[in-house]
Amino acid sequence: MDDRLKLMLLLNSVNANATALAKFLLFGLEPRELWRPSGADAAKEVFSEKTLAKIRAANDGGWAERELERAGELGVRLLTVDDEDYPRELFDLKDAPLVLYWRGNAKKLPNKTKIGVVGTRRMSAYGRDVSKRLGAACAEHDIVLISGGAWGVDGCSQGACCENGGETFAVLGTGADLVYPVTNRKLFEMIAERGALISEFPLGSRGEPWHFPQRNRIVAALSERVVVVEAPLKSGSMITARLALELGREVWAVPGQIYGVNSEGTNRLLYDGAYPYISEEVFLSACGVDIAAPAERGGVKNMEISAEEGLIFKSLAENGTMTIDKLSLTVKMSPADLLKNITLLSAKGIVFMSAPGRYSVKSNL
Template sequence: MVGALQAAGAAGQDSTRDPEDVRAWLRLACAPGVGPVTVRLLLAAFGLPQQVLAQSLEALAAVVPKKHARAVLAAPAAALSALAERTLAWLDKPGHHLVTLGDNAYPRRLFDLPDPPPLLYIKGDPALLARPAVAIVGARGATEQGKRDAQAFGRALSECGLAVVSGLALGVDAAAHAGGLLGCGGTVAVTGTGADRVYPSDNLALAQELAERGAIVTEFPLGMRGLASNFPRRNRIIAALAHGVLVVEAAERSGSLITARLAADLGREVFAIPGSIHAPLSRGCHLLIRQGAKLVECLQDVLEEMEPLPVVTAPDAVPAKLAKPTDFSDFAGPSDPLLAALGYDPVTLDALCERSGQRPEAVAARLLELELAGHAERLPGNLFRRLA
């Protein structure tokens, strides 16, 4: 299938620019009721979209259901024609690319999907999508510790030459991208909107940086809003682009678990960072570990599963700061009795007073100092915990 599609395209062509080609791809990919599986069947049978559109109804109906054949051959609606013109204008801007199933630049790992997207709209560097990669996903409402872990692992993996893939959501995703930008591996954001939109808008500055120094990719046409149904579809692309998926924090019913399940179905590695048995955002990770995901404490736990990839074979590529489990014994002052009493599990102010033997006002004042210094975190419910 991969060879047949690419052989049909122009040799060496890496992105679609010809206006008629763009119009034909959009007409095929956006035909009402026609999904990626149908598009792939038609391309495999007849070649590129212009060849598909030149077939008779009977010829197409011999490959796909007749209702889909009719939808493909129907005259383009005014909205589709307008979309084609907007897309051509978008492609004229620097750093904007439209990569198709027939292009050499199409990421081959996406062919592992039963429904690879016919079109990929990319802002940034398309080459990043072919780089060996690890996805980092997790809770939007992540704790401060979760965001720190996501950024630290994102940076360390990127420093090893691995691209960091995530979904541009708040919380873990945004932190992972920020870490990925700090290394040579770079970072790829897979979004659930059109390439001309940023969702959530809080990540606008991050998205601009990703477009300049990384890559943003989506299968959705320009103008597409962030519909709830888009994000499970986005998750399959995250899972397929990566060689493994690391879940940092997740509730029991988290979209990150969907990404992990899709990754496992594709034969990718699944990793999970454990947490406190009292923390709701650790339960999803613990569930994955019980189901066979690899428990991760340090970078090496991920790298040893990636050893077949040549990019991480050099021993000096492993940053020392995450090459072994972190030792917290001397972190932020071992002699501080309140820090010692705080621990890494959530705890109430009353419990801290009891553990430390200090008065509530003294404990509250010291907790504020620890929060400002980045050594402690206030959680919902007026709970506190120590940060690594």
């Protein structure tokens, strides 16, 4: 067995991460010194005696070799931080996982727009509807959906994505060989068919309570934008949103009833400045999906618009979503005149605000 792979498997088995590996290597240590010390046992400068005892006991029992063999039997790939297919997005994390257990037809994350969808397991009918619509929209527009494969919002959005031919990846809080919850077996099969099941935990790892907050950082890191559909104020979804913000990802939240427990988290995110998820159209536009109508469609021809309004419409139709500043430069119009004409176009149902400070043309024109 390759010493480098063995090193990472053994470190990963005690929940060590890329930072711990870097520290070990900075001491100039060879991989074998982790499990077979020489001289003064310099590995003690990096890890506690308790941690080293666990690693060395695992090595003496041949754990790493058995793990590799079992992964091969189950069709689970082991992606280490050295692997070219290891997601580059995870290097934004200070504690990037050393090993990813990867089970599915997709060999790596595709180079496409990727969004995270998270929310409560105890979703309402409203949350279910939003989750299904969002999952289907991702499939329709070739956006990769990242979630946790759990009950509720996760599974609902990923199921809709799969059923509509989309690509989705589930980051698990258990080993990649387990199905948790067991009722999601069919969903996991679809996800593996349409994407992959991903875990940083060794095979056979059960769903310990601390696993799920830890896996949330991977969901956040893999996503360009994270949508929180429904979430209590204290929940794993709120942890994911916080982590996403710390990583510089956009956070979107679905507005909900102000007295509903499931909306306490999402409404708080909106209060704190998250993007409001008010429709699939608005969100898709922010994701770069071209939903603008061509300038020559008949719907606008039959409307009375001024020459200035026509310039704005034409620019948005040709370029897609634009900021006020960029639009002002394109149509060579003062900010005051621009805002006046955008207001008129909005009132006529031609233009809408697709995100704070950004405008798009209605797709049904």
